[in-house]
Amino acid sequence: MRWRIAVWFVLPAFLLYTLFTVYPLLSALANSFWRWQGTARGEFAGADNFTSLFTTFPLNQQLWPALWHTMAFFAGTMLVQNTVGLLIAVLLVELPVARRLLRTVYTVPYLIGGLVVGYLWSLLLSPVFGPVNASLRAVGLDSLARAWLGDPATALPVVILVNAWQYLGFPILLFGAALAGLAPEYTEAAKVDGANARQRFLRVTLPLLLPAIGVVSILTFIGSMNTFELVYSLEGAQGNQPTGPGGATDVLGLIFYRVAFQEGGSNAIGQSSALAVLLFAATFAVAVVANWLIRRREITLT
Amino acid sequence: MRPHRGFAVLAVAASLAATAACTATGSSGTGDVTLSLWSWRPEDTAAYRQIFAAFEKSHPGIKVDFKAYKSTEYNTVLSTGLTQSGGPDVMQLRAYGGLQPLIEAGELVALDGKVAGLSNFETTSLEGARGKKDSKVYGVPLEMSTFQIYYNKDLFSRYGVQPPVTWEQMLTGARTLLDNNVTPFATAGKDTWLLPLYDDTFAATRYGGPAFEKKVLAGQATFTDPDFVAALDVLNQLKPYFPKDMMGLGETEAQTLFATGKAAMIPEGSFALGPLQAINPELELGVFNAPPAPGAVVTKPLQVGWVDASYGLNAKSGHQKEALELLQWMTTTEFGQLVADTLKQVSLVKGVQPGDPLLGQMVQAYRSNPTPYLMLVNFRYGTPLGSDLQAAGLQKMLLGQQNPTQVAGDIQAGVSQWFKPQ
Structure with missing residues (x-):
């Protein structure tokens, strides 16, 4: 009986997945419908935990800016990753030497934890002692030296750039693999038809890379919705206040952290579970729709 | 039937993990009672060993097992430890609002009448360990902090x-320093918890200090009171004398600016004395309190101060008698002096001399002209915390995103959701 053998192969992953992914998800969903007194469950709350997210001051005033910052975080990261990442990947494919070395180098920051990367960059960007401002001053660009993480105008862009810098290795790897998987016949045929390099890239290579771009975008979206540790270590979390100068870098992941662990309200479990459920639902819905769109696009391509 | 065995293994593993978590503490087998004691100061572990060695010497039969957790995780660890078995017998407690959830959940033993030595403390010193609802004392005060300007x-x-003796002198001095490329005040805006303390340090005289505190608590004034708004604005007026990059600076960076001579003054806590001297041991330090701000309600400098921590007794502890003995010992001058000399903190036990003359000066100023760390002492009994609202608001104000009236309005709107005047 073949299916018996299959069961044994599926079982470990199924158990782990159920225990550590499905069960916590369902328990968070259940928790969000009850009132909590610390770790003791109180009466059934219905949708109260959800509505209170949007009616409690100052939480209600923090959610929308945080959503906006999260979206900007996604858009900015994706813009950098899909352009610079693709450019580097294409260049690496064309590069005759040191290709493997460079690919590894670009991937290294991705292997370091976000907390460490954030801490290192916060030292680099320190307005008084940091080498970034010091080098700007050394070359006479004093007017550009500023408190990068303490200025509401630059804080979010800087956080986005650091994030993109850290994860750049991932799209490079993915695009690299996708480029290597493209059959050379397509570009050769285009060449024979008289297409120049620009046309070959824009009309042939790029459309064929769309599935890879889609995957990178979806994964970036999921990562951005859950982003936390980099912003936390770059800007710090101050009690239950929006993070960053004037709240300029507050993101949804940080709001969840504060509601769950920092605010100290006795109903923290209920309210934070409600927020987690909303976050999960939004992320899941967008990921499913985007995936469907890409699949459809893929089908029309082939 | 094989899969079932898999489940059994899993269940056994899970229950093993659970029992391991429950038997974290216990008494040793020698007949001695071992009290487990929790703290949020891992950096003080060595000092505490020394302190409790003195206790064990004079109290044969009782041993103290000191265990410290990271400060930022301590609240969670403690509240879990107290609700389940395996919690500590005696533990360090947060002050004022931070203590109330434990009291309301019935996790702590009221110490009135049980620890005679509580009379070795002044009444204000006990406020930090008092239950808001029943007015009983739940902790033996450990130490206090003050906040002032170092120069x-x-x-x-x-x-x-x-x-400076007058506000004008302070500004003139600051301008002189500025002309010589020295930052007058090393302030940090990234660690926003400091901002409400800056406001109390520079402007408690403007809103009226303890008198305003009384009025707010009685419901005779609110945070939108013109005096309180004007006090917020005092920091705006001082902005030219703060570092240009203030919002990008954390506390340690501000301390480094000051300790390395790039800034001449720093508003900091008594707890920063050690760190400042550690950065630069050569530093010649003095302290003063800000002179009354323009339009001040109080016409003498005030010293900001508050109780930081106390030690309390777990209601579930199996060693109540021995734990009370330890707490009683913590009210003696012997323990107080050890806190001053070994922990280098300001003990609240009457008659204890601070180890450092600067600390002595701070305590002296607090005894004669005290003013509270308003938001910590009174407005952390509900969420949103008053200190969070004021910190976020002051940051926006110093960034030019909000004016003092809006900041005050937000503080009032947030606090009034849970605060009921008495």
Whole structure:
């Protein structure tokens, strides 16, 4: 009986997945419908935990800016990753030497934890002692030296750039693999038809890379919705206040952290579970729709 | 039937993990009672070993097992430890609002009448360990903190600046320093928890200090009171004398600016004395309190201070008698002096001399002209915390995103959701 053998192969992953992914998800969903007194469950709350997210001051005033910052975080990261990442990947494919070395180098920051990367960059960007401002001053660009993480105008862009810098290795790897998987016949045929390099890239290579771009975008979206540790270590979390100068870098992941662990309200479990459920639902819905769109696009391509 | 065995293994593993978590503490088998004691100061572990060695010497039969958790995780660890078995017998407690959830959940033993030595403390010292609802004392005060302005004596004498007696003198001195490329005040805006303390330090005289506190608590004034709004604005007026990059600076960076002589003054806590001297042991330090701000309601400098921590007793502890003995010992001058000399903190036990003359000066100022760390002492009994609202608001104000009236309005709107005047 073949299916018996299959069961044994599926079982470990199924158990782990159920225990550590499905069960916590369902328990968070259940928790969000009850009132909590610390770790003791109180009466059934219905949708109260959800509505209170949007009616409690100052939480209600923090959610929308945080959503906006999260979206900007996604858009900015994706813009950098899909352009610079693709450019580097294409260049690496064309590069005759040191290709493997460079690919590894670009991937290294991705292997370091976000907390460490954030801490290192916060030292680099320190307005008084940091080498970034010091080098700007050394070359006479004093007017550009500023408190990068303490200025509401630059804080979010800087956080986005650091994030993109850290994860750049991932799209490079993915695009690299996708480029290597493209059959050379397509570009050769285009060449024979008289297409120049620009046309070959824009009309042939790029459309064929769309599935890879889609995957990178979806994964970036999921990562951005859950982003936390980099912003936390770059800007710090101050009690239950929006993070960053004037709240300029507050993101949804940080709001969840504060509601769950920092605010100290006795109903923290209920309210934070409600927020987690909303976050999960939004992320899941967008990921499913985007995936469907890409699949459809893929089908029309082939 | 094989899969079932898999489940059994899993269940056994899970229950093993659970029992391991429950038997974290216990008494040793020698007949001695071992009290487990929790703290949020891992950096004080060595000092505490020394302190409890003295206790064990004079109290044969009782051993103290000191265990410290990271400060930022302590609240969670403690509240879990107290609700389940395996919690500590005696533990360090947060002050004021931070203590109330434990009291309301019935996790702590009221110490009135049980620890005679509580009379070794002044009444205000006990406020930090008092239950808001039943007014009972739940902790033996450990130490207090004060907040004031430190100055660099060498820089002051080099530029002919004196510790100021009037506000105008302070600004003149600050301008002199600025002209010589020295930042007058090393302030940090990234660690926003400091901002409400800056406001109390520079402007408690403007809103009225303890008198305003009484009025707010009685419901005779709110945070939108013109005096409180004007006090917020005092920081705006001082902005030219703060570092240009203030919002990008954390506390340690501000301390480094000051300790390395790039800034001449720093508003900091008594707890920063050690760190400042550690960065630069050569530093010649002095302290003063801000002179009354323009339009001040109180016409003498005030010293900001508050109780930081106390030690309390777990209601579930199996060693109540021995734990009370330890707490009683913590009210003696012997323990107080150890806190001052070994922990280098300001003990609240009457008659204890602070180890450092500067600390002595701070305590002396607090005894004669105290003013509370308003938001910590009174407005952390509900969420949103008053200190969070004021910190976020002051940051926006100093960034030019909000004016003092809006900041005050937000504080009032947030606090009034849970605060009921008495």
